[in-house]
Amino acid sequence: MIENLLERISRDTDVKGVPPALSSEGKEQMIAAIKIFETTFLSLCLSQLSDLVNSVFPMPSRGSIPSKVHILRILSCIQEEIEAVQMNARLTLLVLHEISKALLLLAERSEHQISTGPEAHQVTGPATPLQLKNFILCQHLQDIHTHMMSTVSGLPTVAMDVLSVALGTLYEVAGDSVASLFQAMLERLESCILQIHEQNFATLGIDAAIDNNASPYMEELQKSIVHFRTEFLSRLLPSSGAISRGTETICTRLVRSTASRVLIFFIRQASLVRPLSESGKLRMARDMAEIELAVGQNSFPVEQLGAPYRTLRAFRPVIFLETSQLSSSPLLQDLPPSVILHHLYSRGPEDLQSPTKEQALQRNKLTPIRYSLWMNSQGDDQIWKEIKASLDDYAAKVRARGDKEFSPVYPVMLKIGSSLTGNESKFWQMLN
Known part of the structure; x- marks a missing residue:
């Protein structure tokens, strides 16, 4: 009221040739004189917002999760504080600073309520009470974050700057409440995929070649994905229709990330399989179709995963291409060079030892599983260094025998490998 009065005095006494009734310095002095009211x-x-947060999340109490009504009460109070001052831009920003403090307090209290320990991230049995508590907490924080983002969207851009830290903290705490569960899920699914190296993709009988059943490891993977959907994801995700419409929440982001990682991890392990016969390629192609179906129906629409999905769809026909066709195939645009290089080992002679062969890297004794773990922590140049070393060893053996030509895969691998250091990093960054 005082600020509006001063603005009116300045406006109504703005007469040409007459000194202003209120100078800018005088206006500042009058505003300073009533500063105590603004501060109070x-x-x-x-105080009102903090008291409400403290009543919803009392300290040092742990284990009690507020109801939906409590969360709506907090949001309603925040909305009332904003509406009371929204006609004054400066005061609105000052109130948003106080709201930001209250949201940070809410995030701190929520973080204290997150359940941890084995029971909170087990993934083989039904959802435990502690997990259900974390799910509710995550959804509450997600609702608050969504509501505040919607509220800020109708305010000047500077309002987002005031609330950005608090909203980012809320988002992070909401993710932390279920992050260990998603990590445990991913580790379980990756352990199923790693069993691919225990399967026989070498020469198979005619019955195995025409068998429509998935490989044993793939059946276990499918069961695990369905279990996760039934026990956990169904409680965290909106309806499948909402996902397909592109609704992004904290949980859908985590599910999308997990689904992408599962496809990427499978492609990497599939490229390491050796030997791989023609009938083995048929079984591998079936497994690719099965994992696409399992992830798409029970986790996240695979068509919306972008690069990981394109990579899976490209790798399936690639394994059936002739070696001479690979270099010029447009399918390579959707595949990282390391995947192609590792797959080409399955087409080479026995004395072209792949990095996954223990006799190829005696100093490291890398099995396929350990080699995959090793790649997770290495840069593109190191991966190519190991592949190039095996190619050089092979070339030395050929020359020592006096042979006049190399295996057809050798020049192809050299050509593709030359692009590994330059392109691989960009590719994996795009996947992530």
């Missing part, structure tokens, strides 16, 4: 008002605003 903001203090009461923060």
